[in-house]
Amino acid sequence: MDDATQCLLDGIQEFESMAGATITWSGGIFPCAGGPELGGKLLEAGGLRLTAAVTLVVRMDHFVGGVSPQEKQRISYTSVPGATARDLRIDTRTIFRNALLILECNDPAQGA
Numbered sequence: 001m002d003d004a005t006q007c008l009l010d011g012i013q014e015f016e017s018m019a020g021a022t023i024t025w026s027g028g029i030f031p032c033a034g035g036p037e038l039g040g041k042l043l044e045a046g047g048l049r050l051t052a053a054v055t056l057v058v059r060m061d062h063f064v065g066g067v068s069p070q071e072k073q074r075i076s077y078t079s080v081p082g083a084t085a086r087d088l089r090i091d092t093r094t095i096f097r098n099a100l101l102i103l104e105c106n107d108p109a110q111g112a
Contacts (some may be wrong), residue, residue: 008100020081022078024075030058054088054104055102060095072091074088090103
């Protein structure tokens, strides 16, 4: 692993320990770095549309055997310790430098 990737992983790991955010997926709880929880509604031609969205970053070394969350699966996100978990659907997953999994998620009540 190159120095830049290791520096990035070290920063994410420090953020995980400070923020305490987690995702629950496939029976496991994994630390993550969560972005802002956006929410609201947009008035469009068909009526109101939910716009809730969250971007999460998880280190790939948390997942054994390379099995990790996939698009359209559901996860539960807890933004800080003691917060109420929020169910989310993974809309986009990106693997960055083969070290980080970036999940762009939405409220499952929002259309796919």
